[in-house]
Amino acid sequence: MKSRVYRATLFALYQLCIVIGIVAMPLAIAARQAGLTLPIHRVLANVEEAYEATQP
Template sequence: MISRAYHATLFVLYQLCIVIGIAAMPLAIAARQAGFSLPIHRILATVEAAYENARR
């Protein structure tokens, strides 16, 4: 049961990171033009890896 709750929580966290990434796109574009980047891709990759590991 805990495994199922953990998997569901990771799925929600993964989806939330995707939504935040999409919503932050204008900010990310402005930041890139200013010379730095936001680490959203690293956060998403980490959550995706945890979600994939939990699925197995």
């Protein structure tokens, strides 16, 4: 049962990270033009790895 809750939580977190990445796109474009990068891709990759590791 805990495994299902953990997997569902990771899935929700993964989806939330995707939404945050989409919403932050204009900010990321402006930051890139200023010479900065936002680490959203790293957060998304880490959450994706954790979610995929829970798959049976």
